[in-house]
Amino acid sequence: MTYIVMECHKGYVILLDENGLFVKAADLHYQVGQTITDPVLMQNKRSSPRIAWRIVAPLAAIAACFLLFFGFGILQHNRNVYTSIYLAINPQVQMDLDRDGTVVGLTGINEDGRTLLDGYDGNGKDKIIVADELIDRAIDMGFLSEGGEISFSIDTPDIVLFQEYGIELRTNVTQHLDGRITVTIAITDCHQTEGENTLSSALSQAISPTPNRTQSPGSSAPIASIPPEGQEYQEDENEDKDEDDDDDENDD
Amino acid sequence: MNDEQKIIEQVYKAKINVEQADYLINDYLPFIRAETAKFLKRPPIEGHDDELSIAMIAFHEAIGGYTQTRGTFLKYAAMLIRSRLIDYHRREQRHRHVLSLDMPTGEDDAPLIHSLPDATDHIETVTQEATRAEIEELIRHLKEFGITLSDVADNCPKQQRTLSACRKAFYYAQSHGELLTELLKTKRLPLAALAAGSGVERKTLERHRTYMIALLLIGTNRYEIMRGHIKYVMKGEAVK
Numbered sequence: 285m286t287y288i289v290m291e292c293h294k295g296y297v298i299l300l301d302e303n304g305l306f307v308k309a310a311d312l313h314y315q316v317g318q319t320i321t322d323p324v325l326m327q328n329k330r331s332s333p334r335i336a337w338r339i340v341a342p343l344a345a346i347a348a349c350f351l352l353f354f355g356f357g358i359l360q361h362n363r364n365v366y367t368s369i370y371l372a373i374n375p376q377v378q379m380d381l382d383r384d385g386t387v388v389g390l391t392g393i394n395e396d397g398r399t400l401l402d403g404y405d406g407n408g409k410d411k412i413i414v415a416d417e418l419i420d421r422a423i424d425m426g427f428l429s430e431g432g433e434i435s436f437s438i439d440t441p442d443i444v445l446f447q448e449y450g451i452e453l454r455t456n457v458t459q460h461l462d463g464r465i466t467v468t469i470a471i472t473d474c475h476q477t478e479g480e481n482t483l484s485s486a487l488s489q490a491i492s493p494t495p496n497r498t499q500s501p502g503s504s505a506p507i508a509s510i511p512p513e514g515q516e517y518q519e520d521e522n523e524d525k526d527e528d529d530d531d532d533e534n535d536d
Numbered sequence: 537m538n539d540e541q542k543i544i545e546q547v548y549k550a551k552i553n554v555e556q557a558d559y560l561i562n563d564y565l566p567f568i569r570a571e572t573a574k575f576l577k578r579p580p581i582e583g584h585d586d587e588l589s590i591a592m593i594a595f596h597e598a599i600g601g602y603t604q605t606r607g608t609f610l611k612y613a614a615m616l617i618r619s620r621l622i623d624y625h626r627r628e629q630r631h632r633h634v635l636s637l638d639m640p641t642g643e644d645d646a647p648l649i650h651s652l653p654d655a656t657d658h659i660e661t662v663t664q665e666a667t668r669a670e671i672e673e674l675i676r677h678l679k680e681f682g683i684t685l686s687d688v689a690d691n692c693p694k695q696q697r698t699l700s701a702c703r704k705a706f707y708y709a710q711s712h713g714e715l716l717t718e719l720l721k722t723k724r725l726p727l728a729a730l731a732a733g734s735g736v737e738r739k740t741l742e743r744h745r746t747y748m749i750a751l752l753l754i755g756t757n758r759y760e761i762m763r764g765h766i767k768y769v770m771k772g773e774a775v776k
Contacts, residue, residue, distance in 0.1 A: 288765055290671055291685045293554070295561040295568075295592030298685045300762065304751055304769040305699070306689040310593035312586050317668030319765075324624060326593050326600075 286321050289314045299323060365389065367445060369411060369453075370437040370474070371418060373428045375400040379414060385449070387414045396427060415453060416460045423465070432467045439474035446473055543609050550599045554686040557599055561592060567610065568595050571617045587621055594620035667761050674762070677753055681723055683746050691746035701736045702744055703769065706751050708734035710770075716756055725749055 287299035290306065297311045299320070309323040365380040365388060375396035380389035387406045392398030400421055406414040415436075422428040436453050440446050450471045457469060550557040561568070572580040572591040580588040597620070598613035606612045675685060693699040709715045709730060718726050725745055731738035741748060754762045755770070763770055 286765070288667060288671075288762065291675070293686070294558045295589075296596050298689050300765060302766060302768060303699070304703075304754070304766040305692050306685065306747070306750070307692070308593070308596070308689050310586075310589045312589050313583060315664070315668075316671055317664040317666075319664075319667075324590055324593065324620075324627075326597055327620075 286319050287323055289316055289318045289320060292316055296326060297323075367438065367440040367442075367449070368474075369415075369449070370435075370439070371415065372435040372437070373419070373422045373432060375422060375427050377401060377418060379406075379411060381411055385411050387411055390414070400425065400427065411449070412452060412456045415457060419457065419460065428465070428467065430465050430467075432465075433470065434467055435470040435472065437472045437474050540608055544604065547599055547602050547609050551602075554684060557596065560599065561595055564595065564613075565592075567613075568592055568617065571614050572621070575618060575621045587624065590620050590624045591617045663761075670759050670761050674750075674753065674759060677758075678750060681749055683749060685750075687746050688750040691744055693744055693747065698740060698744065701740050702748060702751070705730045705734040705736045705741055705748065706755065706769075709752055710755055716752060719749070719752055720756070725752075 285302050287301050287307070287309070289297050290300050291298040292311055292314065295311065296308050297314050299307050299309050301307060308326040310326070312324065314320060364382060366383045367381040367385075369379040369381065370393070371377045371379060376393035377397045377400060378389075378391040378393055379387055380391075382388050387409050390401055390404070390406050392401045400418060404417070404421065406417065409417075419428065419434065428434070434457065436450075438446050438449050440449070454469055454471055461467060546556070546560055546563075550560045568591045569580060569588065572585070572588050575591075576585070576587055580591075582588060594617040595613050598609070598616045601616070602609055602612055678684065678688070693702055709719075712729075712733065715726050715729055715733075718724075718729075725741070725748055727738055727741050727745075730736070730748075731741055753759070754766065
């Protein structure tokens, strides 16, 4: 192919090829108007990232759409209320949890419950932390005192989760109050009937949260012995270590 | 502002401005010479060593292809110069058996070209002069549209498909003289009429507006030599 030298610049020339294209080439001592063959053409640098981006962009868009639909769905799925724990001292509070046991909602069921929650935000916290903090607030506000009773009523479709939460709440709240005040902790399953509740109340168990008790508050024995659904666990916390031991033995 | 930032700023200006690119090449001519000397292992002689011209076009390529992700400009330019010089030498090695017209011959070391009969020299010179006059006319004509030949070269289609689309529009304009008249009269490319008549997307024509104007101007009756040069395009045939 022949080229006409159209313009000479410092370092390069502009050529017109037979296809009607204007190209830049090395100036090998050419003159304007000269017809040449075999020039050293300037190589057009096509940036590879641009090409890559052309391929990646649609894929990234599709991935983003998937993430938007499914990721949001998964997030929503996890954030949905899966379990509710009803905390009753005198104030009654409904604690809604997601599948991970994180608090996603707090509602005061009665007037005292609303007072207890006034100015408190437990969203995003673990259920145990929220339970401990609400109990502390109840003590500060005078709702809970020596010899009082804390009831956790767990509403969950999963019996294993009920057992797990029951053990966790009992163990941690007992430890949290250990050496401060003596209270009775009751853990019930919302799905059991009233008759079963009455029956299970009769079979309830009392333990003391003091450090010298013979039965560990963290022991899973009472919970593990619960028949599926409908049984209540009640732990009576006594100040006196000896009485505590006696009670445990009697229960056994 | 440090030196590197200053260079990068100059390079980015040179990317969009031909004059700035020429200034930059001029400013960095010692650097280009030094890089060529490294390759040749001797200082290059301006006007004699093709390697210096190759290094200069490589520097120009470096201006066009540089982005900040490629590191410092001068290192990038040096790398590109070296690569192009290697390519050039490989290419030249294939033509070693061909005698150069500049090679010294005889006892007085006169170039070979001086010993050849100059039967065609006069015709070539006349043709070259005529071509030069046509080119100067085209440059003046393009200037009326606010276009330079560098702009046209930068605006040429790079893909065969786009080139075919531009040619399709060109043939349509060739067969509809009123479009060329309108172009010369209004100094504006009749995009709507070209797109509607040729079936080429308006966006494609807009992107290559400068190139289309240059091609249509060459297609007018003023530029016989250039029309003859691109005769295959004028006839609707492509050259490989």
